[in-house]
Amino acid sequence: MAFSMFLRTSGCQSRMFTQQAMRLATQPAITQRMISSSLPIRNIMKDTKTTPILNAIRSFRTSCVRRSAEKVEDHSRLWVIERVVSAALVPLIPLALMMPNKLFDSLLAILITAHSFWGLEAIAVDYVRASIFGPILPKIAIGLVYLISIATLGGLFYIISHDVGIANGIRQFWAIRSDAQKS
């Protein structure tokens, strides 16, 4: 019945939604009982202490479903690129480690940074939500993700240009032996 009430609403508008939700909370019937239940609605709206249900619904913040007229962000192309990068990294990492050279290292740096950026961005978008952190902190979180990614890219390119390079660096890491092993 609640669902059929929703089907009668003319699309979703935040103002109307709360009103509709209020009516639903008092469970009016679609027929004659509507009239008799309209009185309790007014009473309930005055005295909020006796109807916590309405409090729960009133404090419910849902973002309205977009109308088709609004501009819609297209995330589908980005999603494809994210998967392509992940797939490309699978053969590239062993290949680059086996044959250290500047080209593979640069490609590795860019793809790894992109991959980590999208991963961290997803974490920030999923968990640092405005509903618990307020309006400013989520933006700071995304800013931090950008900062970390730029720093990572910069650092990796520094290693490539002014140091041994990524592949060689990783190989050298494995070449470290303990004093006990060296004998």
Place this chain on the structure above:
Amino acid sequence: MPLLRLTTGTFGQLRTFATSASLAKRVKTFAVYRWNPDEPDKKPYTQNFEVDLDDCAPMVLDALLKIKNEVDPTLTFRRSCREGVCGSCAMNIDGVNTLACISHIDQNISKPTKIYPLPHMYVVKDLVPDLTNFYRQYQSIEPWLQRENEAVKGKETQLLQDVEDRVKLDGLYECVLCACCSTSCPSYWWNGDKYLGPAVLMQAYRWIIDSRDEATEKRLSKLKDTYSVYRCHTIMNCTRTCPKGLNPGRAIAQIKTLLSGIVKKQPPIMDPAGLQKQTASN
């Protein structure tokens, strides 16, 4: 039973089957979440109910009804069909979201069965969650058949659909919208306001791949943004918990492939308007 005990001495060989083991009841404890909106300041608590399993039908819903009838009539929960087809009695039983009416009571007496409302939902009372947002999201995907040319009222003809095209709907149409899957999804917990959730997305897919539906472009374009579909990270709690054995995770993956543009919806094997054209030409 006690009468038979009196006769054991007289006949000697008559063994009493009224042993203490069968006289003692098999008592199972149910730990049920309680909260009353009429006492909103009282924090939610768990109330223990004892139920004799020898005197109770096998499903969790039967135990809840027995508790409501015999012990505490104020225990509040949704229920209707008692056979797993309506989706009303969806709740969290021993940590798993299922329908109470088709969930067998765990016969292990030593452990209580914990019954909680669906996770991360506003609670109306006791085990009743507020599914307003869930229904609103279902409405937003326009769950009805849409065609370019709507039939003239009074002159509708049957829309044709090949058997293979109909098979594509198997595993999608059986959804009872119980919300077990969506409320088991961590992404829906954290972003339930903007992420549609597995139940609604599976229904969106059900209409997208229906061969008779012609609004595929429009349906897909409504799902393109960062939140509606793409908060799914293939956690797959949804498929694991579906009490009807459906696979919302797979449906969402199919939506993603359709959104990517790499996979396209195949044209219908049988022209749905075939019968209409035939009657028009006659």
